[in-house]
Amino acid sequence: MGCEEEVLKIKKKLDKMTSSDSDQTQALDILKVLQGLPINFQVLSKTRIGMTVNALRKASTDEEVISTAKQLIKNWKKFVPDKKDDDEKEGKEEKKKEKEDKKEAKNSSNTSNNSNSSSSSGSSKPASFPSSAPPTTDFLRLKCREMIANALKLSEMPDGVVDTPESLAEKIEEAIYQEFRNTDAAYKNRLRSRVYNLKDSKNPQLRENVLRGVISPKKMACMTSEEMASEEMKALREKFTKEGIDDHQLAIAQGTKTDLLKCGKCGQRNCTYNQMQTRSSDEPMTTFVLCNHCGNRWKFC
Known part of the structure; x- marks a missing residue:
């Protein structure tokens, strides 16, 4: 053991x-x-x-x-690295990476012909992910990385996994931390939304796309709720949006447009009104008004 x-x-x-x-x-x-x-x-x-x-x-x-x-x-x-040592180590790694990038750029011009011939004979390989995220001793950040890794390991691993769940979780958390530079409420909310969506049993495609490299850790760190949503949820949202637009257009088509009425909410004079007999026949009709600018509705007799 x-x-x-x-x-x-x-x-x-x-x-x-x-x-x-x-x-x-x-x-x-x-x-x-x-x-x-x-x-x-x-x-x-x-x-x-x-x-x-x-x-x-x-x-x-x-x-x-x-x-x-x-x-x-x-x-x-004694095993916990000093923060100063971490900063020096990160600085050395950055300098080393810069040198490697310069060397790679210099060599790329000499190998361009070979790259073209190989690309014509076979499909190109997907770009590899960056090296492992820098280590951290911050308990909260370590806990967040663990939560993301557990969400990625929630069910059986799909075919074509590009990295371990732990490594992917570290990169996702690191990207979020680099955006906020602290672990405040905004950082925590971003982490919670990643974990919630990765655990969503109705949206297994998101988790599989992260594990297969279709969605990179950096992209996963900044995706909106709409982007992470399942296809079913996206279709439902689109349906609700269309229904709202149709209702709005129907209200305009069935009413009379006027600039004599002023919206009490936004102050615009872009309104549509309808009149209906809601009381006895000897009483005046009730006027229903819709502001075409902000959607505010009201009525008066």
Whole structure:
């Protein structure tokens, strides 16, 4: 069994001990088992074992359990990269990518003839996705990446998957974060709408298109609700829009257009009115008015 699987099994046991009234008699033995495992930053990020151990430390009254938990957390903190190191690493990666782009552009002119001959003999391959998204230690961002990955893994994988759900989720979240540059309400709303639409059982095509590369992570990060909607929902919206236009046009066709009446809502004098006898025959007719500009309706006698 791999280290990650072993840590996940231990995490489930410790989760049951994090409440103050739970049975923690085996807590110390389990923590000692964790000390002997070759845990690295990747395992810490995927399993969230650090949070569970910290919760156990707070819930426990056993000094030895508390001391062992603190020592584990202290040791694991060494694996978490410093933000300054991350910035320097990202800067080096950007410079390296610029050099590679320049080199590729220089070589492209020398290989243009070969590219033309190969394209005539066979179909061209789709453009590959960018490299993995930069790592992050932000708990909220990691949780959001996990939510997107779970939505992509909701059912059986289709044929032609271009990348793992985890990798695609990282790229989608990274693109959203780069747009907002923080994790405020707008960032959270954008993430929720991605997860909701990917989980929609009535719209499996969206999830499959992301997994197959038809929709890139960058495009998925900025699609509107209308763009992500299923074909059925798009047809329904189109139907409602058409019915609204037809109702509006019918109201205009059956009425009398006038500029003598003024809309109390928008102030425009572009109205259509109809008169109907709604009371007894010796009473004046009721006038129904529609503003052709804003759609406001009212009546007067």
